[in-house]
Amino acid sequence: MSVSIYYSAKRNSPITTAENVSLLAIADMFNQGFPYKNEGETLSFYRKPSEExxxxxxxxxxxxxxxxxxxxVIYWLKALTHLTSALPTAVWEVQIDDCPASWVDDHWEM
Structure with a gap:
């Protein structure tokens, strides 16, 4: 049995080059610091997100x-908080399997 965190962002304009650089830097920083990278996966983005x-x-x-x-979960929600801050005009959805996380006081929590 596996449990996954799913994350997505949508808005009317595409990600800019500067935003992309920032998102990748944040993901890399958290991926490098994840203490259980040998037991689980690190942050990754789909090559081609869904249409919306x-x-x-x-x-x-x-x-x-x-x-x-x-x-x-705590670690990746912190990482996703940083990613959300890098795309503040996007509407974000974060969930663990089918249980949605909540955006409370500038951070994600379960």
Missing amino acids: YILEGATKLPYCDETIIVES
């Missing part, structure tokens, strides 16, 4: 034990 989205991606969480899962 400018960005989509998914990250499979490590399925070792409950503590690692919880720590991973």
Whole structure:
């Protein structure tokens, strides 16, 4: 059994080159710092998002034990908060499998 975080952003204008550089830098920083990268996946974006989205991606969480899962969720929600801040005019959706995360006081939480 696997659990994944899914994330997407949509808006009327495409991602600019500067935004893309920023998004990739944020993803790289968090991917490099993820303590469980040998047990789970890191942030990744789909090459071609669905028609209505400018960005989509998914990250499979490590399925070792409950503590690692919880720590991973907290870590990736922090990363997604940074990504959301890099595209502040986009409408974001973040969910763990079919359970949506909430945007509360400038950050994602479950």
